[in-house]
Amino acid sequence: MARIIVVTSGKGGVGKTTTSASISTGLAKRGHKTVVIDFDVGLRNLDLIMNCERRVVYDFVNVIQGEASLNQALIRDKRVNTLYILPASQTREKEALTKEGVEKVINELSETFDYIVCDSPAGIEHGAMMALYYADEAVVVTNPEVSSVRDSDRILGILQSKSRRAEMSQDPVKEHLLLTRYNPARVERGEMLSVADVEEILAIPLLGVIPESQIVLNASNQGVPVILEEDSDAGQAYEDAVARLLGEEREHRFMTSQKKGFFSRMFKGG
Amino acid sequence: MSDTATSGVKQGFQLKSASVSMTALELYYFDDGEFEEVLRDKISQAPGFFKDTPLIISLEKYQGLDSELDFFKIIGTCRRNHIHVIGVRGGNEDQRRLARGAALALLPGSGQRDRTHETDQPAAPEAETAVAQPPSAGAGDPPPARIISQPVRSGQQIHAPDGDLVILAPVQAGAEVLAAGNIHVYGPLRGRALAGIHGAESARIFCQSLEAELVSIAGHYKISEDLQENGWKSAVQIQLRDDLLVVTPLDKA
Numbered sequence: 001m002a003r004i005i006v007v008t009s010g011k012g013g014v015g016k017t018t019t020s021a022s023i024s025t026g027l028a029k030r031g032h033k034t035v036v037i038d039f040d041v042g043l044r045n046l047d048l049i050m051n052c053e054r055r056v057v058y059d060f061v062n063v064i065q066g067e068a069s070l071n072q073a074l075i076r077d078k079r080v081n082t083l084y085i086l087p088a089s090q091t092r093e094k095e096a097l098t099k100e101g102v103e104k105v106i107n108e109l110s111e112t113f114d115y116i117v118c119d120s121p122a123g124i125e126h127g128a129m130m131a132l133y134y135a136d137e138a139v140v141v142t143n144p145e146v147s148s149v150r151d152s153d154r155i156l157g158i159l160q161s162k163s164r165r166a167e168m169s170q171d172p173v174k175e176h177l178l179l180t181r182y183n184p185a186r187v188e189r190g191e192m193l194s195v196a197d198v199e200e201i202l203a204i205p206l207l208g209v210i211p212e213s214q215i216v217l218n219a220s221n222q223g224v225p226v227i228l229e230e231d232s233d234a235g236q237a238y239e240d241a242v243a244r245l246l247g248e249e250r251e252h253r254f255m256t257s258q259k260k261g262f263f264s265r266m267f268k269g270g
Numbered sequence: 271m272s273d274t275a276t277s278g279v280k281q282g283f284q285l286k287s288a289s290v291s292m293t294a295l296e297l298y299y300f301d302d303g304e305f306e307e308v309l310r311d312k313i314s315q316a317p318g319f320f321k322d323t324p325l326i327i328s329l330e331k332y333q334g335l336d337s338e339l340d341f342f343k344i345i346g347t348c349r350r351n352h353i354h355v356i357g358v359r360g361g362n363e364d365q366r367r368l369a370r371g372a373a374l375a376l377l378p379g380s381g382q383r384d385r386t387h388e389t390d391q392p393a394a395p396e397a398e399t400a401v402a403q404p405p406s407a408g409a410g411d412p413p414p415a416r417i418i419s420q421p422v423r424s425g426q427q428i429h430a431p432d433g434d435l436v437i438l439a440p441v442q443a444g445a446e447v448l449a450a451g452n453i454h455v456y457g458p459l460r461g462r463a464l465a466g467i468h469g470a471e472s473a474r475i476f477c478q479s480l481e482a483e484l485v486s487i488a489g490h491y492k493i494s495e496d497l498q499e500n501g502w503k504s505a506v507q508i509q510l511r512d513d514l515l516v517v518t519p520l521d522k523a
Contacts, residue, residue, distance in 0.1 A: 154444065156423050
């Protein structure tokens with residue numbers, strides 16, 4: 001049985017798709033057979049971030065409606081061969097994602113994959129509900145500002161009340177907080193919420209802190225999941241997050257501003 | 271708040287304004303048999319809550335024909351199930367005439383609210399209801415207090431219709447907790463807390479850190495802005511004294 005992980009946030013533009021791409025790539029790189037599904041029907045993005053937009057023939061909705069088989073729609077990643085992408089449909093409505101249809105696809109994927117990563121659309125409407133419904137774990141992507149924190153809180157409430165695990169009274173969905181676009185210098189100037197502030201409000205375990213970085217934007221534009229930028233702090237931060245997701249203990253990094261001298265940077269390895 | 275008699279003349283009664291939180295039945299269409307079946311099903315989920323409870327029929331979303339709207343049948347069915355229909359809310363002129371014919375009180379719809387009748391009870395926001403079931407639901411007699419150990423998140427509503435509500439976690443901004451009795455929050459109270467919703471003026475609210483959007487006891491309420499001076503972000507209890515909400519630090523109680 002595959003582990004189903006939803007990457008969600010409530011708020012838009014906080015880094016869900018970037019995170020889905022990196023986490024799925026990270027899991028696959030460690031040898032786990034992983035599929036990442038784009039639930040953002042109508043606003044397809046994941047294929048761009050994963051650099052497979054020219055290879056999309058069939059999509060998620062085609063599979064749900066029986067117009068294509070799963071094998072026809074799955075795109076194998078060219079960099080990591082245990083990674084597959086199931087792209088969203090760009091021409092349909094989110095209502096095409098029926099509960100039964102999504103369940104059928106997820107069950108079928110469960111038979112052969114170790115991890116299913118669901119990239120949720122923003123908001124709390126149908127598409128987002130479908131993305132989180134079957135989840136075992138949730139990575140709640142949050143930016144260090146109040147509106148993002150409140151939307152994350154809302155999504156956490158929905159995970160604990162509207163997911164399949166909640167409806168079936170099973171163990172609750174395991175929640176992880178991933179703080180993205182974190183800028184320690186701005187936190188120190190009081191322009192952003194600190195990690196401690198966000199942890200205190202949301203009261204869920206911290207999976208990782210991804211520093212704000214030009215690398216993230218460049219990587220997205222080039223269709224490279226940030227985690228493959230192994231020399232960058234953002235790439236390493238995602239690597240740490242994946243390790244923690246798999247149960248490893250890793251110290252949190254990139255949470256203080258690093259405008260230090262050349263030597264101290266050398267010795268800290270950062 | 272009250273129209274207390276200023277003269278010394280003794281009267282048999284006094285009229286006082288009261289705000290009572292009530293259950294509304296939002297009617298979409300009416301079919302006699304189906305109505306009773308659904309009603310019984312709802313009651314069976316929380317028998318204690320509906321026993322002898324007053325009910326208003328909300329017509330704001332009624333889509334059926336006016337001719338099908340038989341208030342006498344509705345009242346009879348409800349009465350058989352120990353629910354007392356006391357009035358209707360909203361509805362068009364014809365529907366309200368039918369309701370008056372059945373001796374029901376007429377309340378303004380939420381869109382057509384009459385300022386003079388407006389109470390200080392804030393309208394309950396439409397939020398999805400209670401997530402967590404009480405631990406012993408269906409195990410016979412209802413627990414004296416409902417105990418919640420998960421955070422109450424934005425958009426969630428937790429309701430203790432019969433007794434106290436104890437929350438061992440934060441109540442987040444945008445969340446709402448309601449109880450017939452006291453509310454205890456062993457964490458920060460950042461959302462809304464409404465104690466004594468059936469009018470119990472002795473109900474109190476206790477919290478580890480007062481950061482609430484709104485607190486209310488028996489319909490008397492204070493919003494965040496009015497809570498800043500006293501006990502903000504500290505452990506307090508809130509009680510009703512002479513129709514006023516009083517905030518006291520817990521270490522001085």
